[in-house]
Amino acid sequence: MAAYDADSSAGGDLAYDPNFVPDSVKTFVVHLYRQIRDKNVYEIHQMYEGSFNRLTDRMFRESPWPTAEAVAPYVDGDHVFCLLYREMWFRHVYARLTPTPKQRVESWDNYCSLFGVVLHGVVNMQLPNQWLWDMVDEFVYQFQSYCQYRAKLKNKTEEELQLLRNFDQAWNVYGVLNYLQALVEKSNIIQILEREKEGLEQFTVDNGYDYQGGSNVLKMLGYYSMIGLLRVHCLLGDYRTGLKCMAPIDLSQQGVYTNVIGSHISTIYHYGFANLMLRRYGDAIREFNKMLLYILKYKQYHQKSPQYDQILKKNEQMYALLAVCLSLCPQQKLVDENVSTQLKEKYNDKMTKMQRYDDEASTVYDELFSYGCPKFITPSAPVLDEPLTNYNQEAYRLQLKMFLFEVKQQQLLAGIRSFLKIYSTITVTKLAQFMDVDEATLRTILMTYKHKMHSTDNDGKIVSNADIDFYVDDDTVHVVEAKPTKRFGDYFLRQILKFEEMISELEKVQLD
Amino acid sequence: MAKEAQQQVSYTVEELVAVNPYNPDILADLENYVNEQVSSQKYSLDANLCLLRLYQCEPERMSPPIVARILIKALMAMPAQDFSLCLFLIPEQVQSEEQFKTLIVLSHYLETARFRLFWDEVAKNRSLLESVPGFQQAIEAYAVHVLSLTYQKVPRAVLAEAINKEGLALDQFLEYHVANSGWAIEKSQGRSQLIVLPPNEFNHPELKKNASDSVSYEHVTRIFPVLS
Numbered sequence: 154m155a156a157y158d159a160d161s162s163a164g165g166d167l168a169y170d171p172n173f174v175p176d177s178v179k180t181f182v183v184h185l186y187r188q189i190r191d192k193n194v195y196e197i198h199q200m201y202e203g204s205f206n207r208l209t210d211r212m213f214r215e216s217p218w219p220t221a222e223a224v225a226p227y228v229d230g231d232h233v234f235c236l237l238y239r240e241m242w243f244r245h246v247y248a249r250l251t252p253t254p255k256q257r258v259e260s261w262d263n264y265c266s267l268f269g270v271v272l273h274g275v276v277n278m279q280l281p282n283q284w285l286w287d288m289v290d291e292f293v294y295q296f297q298s299y300c301q302y303r304a305k306l307k308n309k310t311e312e313e314l315q316l317l318r319n320f321d322q323a324w325n326v327y328g329v330l331n332y333l334q335a336l337v338e339k340s341n342i343i344q345i346l347e348r349e350k351e352g353l354e355q356f357t358v359d360n361g362y363d364y365q366g367g368s369n370v371l372k373m374l375g376y377y378s379m380i381g382l383l384r385v386h387c388l389l390g391d392y393r394t395g396l397k398c399m400a401p402i403d404l405s406q407q408g409v410y411t412n413v414i415g416s417h418i419s420t421i422y423h424y425g426f427a428n429l430m431l432r433r434y435g436d437a438i439r440e441f442n443k444m445l446l447y448i449l450k451y452k453q454y455h456q457k458s459p460q461y462d463q464i465l466k467k468n469e470q471m472y473a474l475l476a477v478c479l480s481l482c483p484q485q486k487l488v489d490e491n492v493s494t495q496l497k498e499k500y501n502d503k504m505t506k507m508q509r510y511d512d513e514a515s516t517v518y519d520e521l522f523s524y525g526c527p528k529f530i531t532p533s534a535p536v537l538d539e540p541l542t543n544y545n546q547e548a549y550r551l552q553l554k555m556f557l558f559e560v561k562q563q564q565l566l567a568g569i570r571s572f573l574k575i576y577s578t579i580t581v582t583k584l585a586q587f588m589d590v591d592e593a594t595l596r597t598i599l600m601t602y603k604h605k606m607h608s609t610d611n612d613g614k615i616v617s618n619a620d621i622d623f624y625v626d627d628d629t630v631h632v633v634e635a636k637p638t639k640r641f642g643d644y645f646l647r648q649i650l651k652f653e654e655m656i657s658e659l660e661k662v663q664l665d
Numbered sequence: 666m667a668k669e670a671q672q673q674v675s676y677t678v679e680e681l682v683a684v685n686p687y688n689p690d691i692l693a694d695l696e697n698y699v700n701e702q703v704s705s706q707k708y709s710l711d712a713n714l715c716l717l718r719l720y721q722c723e724p725e726r727m728s729p730p731i732v733a734r735i736l737i738k739a740l741m742a743m744p745a746q747d748f749s750l751c752l753f754l755i756p757e758q759v760q761s762e763e764q765f766k767t768l769i770v771l772s773h774y775l776e777t778a779r780f781r782l783f784w785d786e787v788a789k790n791r792s793l794l795e796s797v798p799g800f801q802q803a804i805e806a807y808a809v810h811v812l813s814l815t816y817q818k819v820p821r822a823v824l825a826e827a828i829n830k831e832g833l834a835l836d837q838f839l840e841y842h843v844a845n846s847g848w849a850i851e852k853s854q855g856r857s858q859l860i861v862l863p864p865n866e867f868n869h870p871e872l873k874k875n876a877s878d879s880v881s882y883e884h885v886t887r888i889f890p891v892l893s
Contacts, residue, residue, distance in 0.1 A: 326722050330687035390753035532722045551757050600778035603814040609745045624868040625816045633870040649888050
């Protein structure tokens with residue numbers, strides 16, 4: 154199996170012997186295996202995050218780890234351990250090296266085996282949530298990477314094309330979606346979250362871990378697969394279904410999804426992006442704001458983490474998307490001061506340009522959207538006859554085109570907003586004169602504003618996103634400033650619970 | 666396989682979409698369901714998105730007439746954004762075919778409230794649109810919706826253009842809504858009629874509940890242990 158081709162495209166390190174196991178690796182796998190068997194989640198986490206990365210930095214910067222077959226003898230040949238080890242093995246290749254086409258396919262096989270074992274319900278381990286999140290995240294990432302890879306047909310060798318022909322089932326979209334769906338279903342996670350609302354489950358309180366001697370693996374893979382499904386659907390351009398997959402998770406509260414920063418960011422990023430495409434700018438702005446504030450406060454604690462670069466990248470992407478949302482739907486009161494300052498620093502000029510809605514604006518929208526959007530994919534299998542082209546950009550071009558079309562439709566609204574800010578009442582005739590259009594066109598513009606500034610939520614209710622609103626009485630426009638929405642109710646609830654917590658803490662203090 | 670097919674018949678299409686959506690075998694069922702939606706004036710966005718996703722994965726199996734029907738049904742769902750949701754899943758080459766270009770133009774006119782242009786274009790494409798019963802009424806409902814967001818009192822001429830009715834047909838339309846939807850008719854300074862639309866939170870800002878401050882029941886239950 155996993156034979157590392159010494160003369161493959163990955164710049165073959167001829168000194169690498171896949172079967173040589175250095176002593177430090179021996180010690181590592183033996184200890185890891187023992188900790189997994191003893192279910193010491195904390196130790197497993199230390200080894201997974203700490204030791205593995207330290208060993209990689211020291212010995213495996215430019216070559217893969219020893220193969221699973223080579224380490225198997227040190228772990229009693231444990232089948233499941235080898236699957237886990239192999240998953241880490243491939244993840245390392247993707248992160249530090251370039252996977253060969255064969256390795257891509259072999260990784261798919263490994264995931265199939267690993268998920269197969271988990272779905273059979275025979276896994277009895279407790280693994281750290283970080284690890285389980287990384288598995289799902291990597292699974293979707295490798296799928297995305299493979300779709301990009303096989304859509305670039307132009308410079309492929311005959312050997313590579315043959316591989317694509319022979320392994321046409323590898324990373325096929327139905328397989329990926331069905332595995333994620335199966336994990337969600339088999340884990341019963343949706344029912345668990347429902348029952349938790351009625352106080353019948355401790356899932357969130359226990360952070361998904363099982364303190365009764367059971368296993369958290371299937372449950373947590375199921376939980377994280379919901380986020381995985383959101384991500385895959387965004388990559389395909391099906392935003393509504395993506396959001397539906399995430400519906401069981403309540404984003405207005407802390408939850409298991411916030412405990413691993415990678416899953417927190419991925420959730421909010423994709424949720425926000427989907428809402429942007431659904432024109433629910435208010436929801437997108439709210440969530441991006443919360444996430445960006447969180448990262449601002451806590452990113453220093455993650456500086457040493459291997460995910461730091463990813464965190465920073467997503468941070469920048471969300472600022473770009475936030476700039477876009479606020480240009481399409483100006484809202485003074487939804488963005489925190491600190492986030493707003495950062496946003497102005499990065500994008501003040503660009504936001505001014507975007508709100509002018511001219512041709513230059515279009516270029517800026519294009520730029521920011523392209524920077525902030527996910528790497529869309531074409532799910533269909535490649536057509537492997539001549540002529541061979543690269544079509545990996547097609548999906549992205551379609552989404553971009555649709556987005557810019559929407560921006561163009563909102564172009565009409567640029568002028569209107571500035572006038573609505575100045576006048577409290579104005580006749581249709583006068584306003585039409587100021588805007589240099591005829592009355593009929595102005596009425597059209599007024600209706601477009603209303604339509605675009607009101608979105609439909611999942612239950613079909615109409616929600617206003619407008620900061621400045623108006624109504625028309627025959628031929629007079631009456632302007633209405635939107636009331637500031639102070640959320641007193643929510644604030645008081647949170648403070649009550651916080652104080653309750655503090656009081657009980659104080660009560661525990663014993664004075665001598 | 667035969668046994669499976671038998672079992673599948675006992676599931677409704679909605680159930681299939683909910684339980685097993687990533688399954689190329691249900692493609693034919695979904696296509697039949699589109700036709701059923703058209704003939705019986707039902708609508709299911711989720712089932713249609715499911716079908717468009719399957720077409721995305723297997724472009725050789727895509728059926729342009731079915732896609733056209735899905736898009737027309739989506740247009741009829743306005744102000745909901747279903748039309749663009751569907752377009753996100755349809756490749757560019759397909760979108761550039763004549764009938765789809767027409768539908769995209771129609772959507773554009775509706776999105777920008779250019780009702781005059783919209784109805785003119787509809788008149789030029791009768792055959793395409795008449796195949797879907799209920800189209801006219803659905804667009805009229807959308808037009809009324811946009812007018813209700815915008816106007817407290819709308820001039821007769823503006824309404825007429827939006828719903829493409831004149832003279833007797835318009836009068837009948839007004840009569841129906843006065844009787845059933847709370848509309849009223851006023852005279853406006855010697856000119857034509859003014860239609861008074863029922864008040865809602867969008868055309869009467871004082872009616873706007875500060876909805877964002879209402880707290881859901883679930884959240885209130887969180888402090889019950891404290892209160893007791």
